[in-house]
Amino acid sequence: MRSVTGIVLLLLYxxxxxxxQPRGAVVPQSITVGDVFHAAVRVDLREGMTVAAxxxxxxxxxxxxxxxxxxxxxxxGTARHATVLYPxxxxxxxxxxxxxxxxRLTGAGVDSVxxxxxxxxxxxxxxxxxxxxxxxxxxxxxxxxxxxxxPLLLALLLAAVIGTALYVWWRRRRAVGEPVVFTPxxxxxxHALAQLAALRREGLIERGEFRPxxxxxxxxxxxxxAAVEPRWSVDLTTSELAARLRADAEVTDxxxxxxxxxxxxxxxxxxxxxxxxxxxxDLDAARVWIERYAARTQTEVPDERRAA
Numbered sequence: 001m002r003s004v005t006g007i008v009l010l011l012l013y014x015x016x017x018x019x020x021q022p023r024g025a026v027v028p029q030s031i032t033v034g035d036v037f038h039a040a041v042r043v044d045l046r047e048g049m050t051v052a053a054x055x056x057x058x059x060x061x062x063x064x065x066x067x068x069x070x071x072x073x074x075x076x077g078t079a080r081h082a083t084v085l086y087p088x089x090x091x092x093x094x095x096x097x098x099x100x101x102x103x104r105l106t107g108a109g110v111d112s113v114x115x116x117x118x119x120x121x122x123x124x125x126x127x128x129x130x131x132x133x134x135x136x137x138x139x140x141x142x143x144x145x146x147x148x149x150x151p152l153l154l155a156l157l158l159a160a161v162i163g164t165a166l167y168v169w170w171r172r173r174r175a176v177g178e179p180v181v182f183t184p185x186x187x188x189x190x191h192a193l194a195q196l197a198a199l200r201r202e203g204l205i206e207r208g209e210f211r212p213x214x215x216x217x218x219x220x221x222x223x224x225x226a227a228v229e230p231r232w233s234v235d236l237t238t239s240e241l242a243a244r245l246r247a248d249a250e251v252t253d254x255x256x257x258x259x260x261x262x263x264x265x266x267x268x269x270x271x272x273x274x275x276x277x278x279x280x281x282d283l284d285a286a287r288v289w290i291e292r293y294a295a296r297t298q299t300e301v302p303d304e305r306r307a308a
Contacts, residue, residue, distance in 0.1 A: 022043040023042050023043075025118070026098070031123050031124065032123065032125070033091060033092065033124070034126065034269055035270065036272065038088065041053070041103065042084075043081070043082050045080040046080070051071075052103065053084045054101070054102065055068075057086050057101055062094070064089055064238065065259055071083070089270070094123055096122075097118075100115040100117050100118070102114070192290050196287050210274050211271075217260075218265075232244060241258075263278070
C-alpha cells in the first residue's frame with residue numbers, strides 16, 4: 001500500500017499549475033493482463049473540509065474490481081490532501097479509458113461536487129511477440145500422387161459400419177436385466193452449501209493451498225449460478241458473467257459475486273498473493289451470497305396455490 005501511494009504522489013504532484021484542482025492518475029504506467037493496478041484521485045482539502053468518494057467506479061468491458069476502495073488523508077505542513085485508490089484488473093490487451101470519478105467536498109463553508117477525469121492507459125499481453133518469422137512449407141504428398149483411393153475409403157466405411165453394429169449390440173446386451181435406479185435430484189441451494197461446508201472442512205485455507213481452494217470455490221459458485229439461472233452459464237468468462245449479472249440481478253448481488261470471482265481469478269491465473277484471512281472472508285461471502293440470492297428469489301416467486 002505504501003509503495004502504491006508513493007507512486008501516486010509522484011504522478012499527481014507532477015502538475016503544479018493545477019495544484020488546487022483534483023488530479024487523476026492510473027498507476028503503474030506499465031500494465032500487463034491480470035496485473036492489479038490502481039485508478040487514483042488526489043484532492044487538496046482546507047481545514048475542516050471532508051471528501052466523499054463512491055465505493056466503486058463504473059466498470060468498462062474487460063476491466064474488473066480487484067479489491068476495496070482505499071482513502072487516505074495526509075498532511076504536509078499546513079496543507080491537507082486526500083488520496084482515493086480503486087484497485088482494478090484488466091483481462092484483455094488494448095487501450096482503455098475509465099469514466100470520470102465524482103467527488104463531493106463538504107465543510108468549511110463548501111458543499112460542491114467535482115468530476116475528476118482519469119487518463120487513458122494501455123494493457124500489454126503477457127505473451128511474447130511472434131518474432132520467429134517461420135513460414136510454413138507446402139504440404140507433401142505422403143502416400144503418392146497417383147494412389148488409388150477408393151479401396152481404402154471402402155475399407156474405412158466397412159470398418160465404421162462393423163464398429164457401429166458391434167457397439168449397438170454391446171449396449172443392448174448390457175442393458176438387459178439391469179435395474180433402473182432413480183436418484184432424486186439435490187436442490188441447487190442444498191448442494192452448493194454442502195460443497196462450501198466440505199471445502200471448509202478440507203483445511204486448504206489453513207495449509208495455504210489457495211489456488212485449489214479458489215478453484216473449488218469458483219466452481220461451486222458458477223454451477224449454483226448456472227443452476228438457478230441458465231443465462232449465467234458456466235461457459236461464460238468472468239467478464240461475460242459480470243455483464244449479465246449487472247443486467248439480471250440487483251446491484252449488490254452482482255458486485256459481491258463479481259468481487260469474489262475476480263479475487264479468485266487473480267489467484268488462479270495471475271498467481272496473486274493472498275492471505276488466510278482473505279480466503280476465509282471470501283468463503284463466508286460466497287455462502288452469504290448464495291443464501292441471500294436464494295431467499296430473494298423465493299420471495300419473488302408467486303404462490304400458485306394462493307392465486308388459485
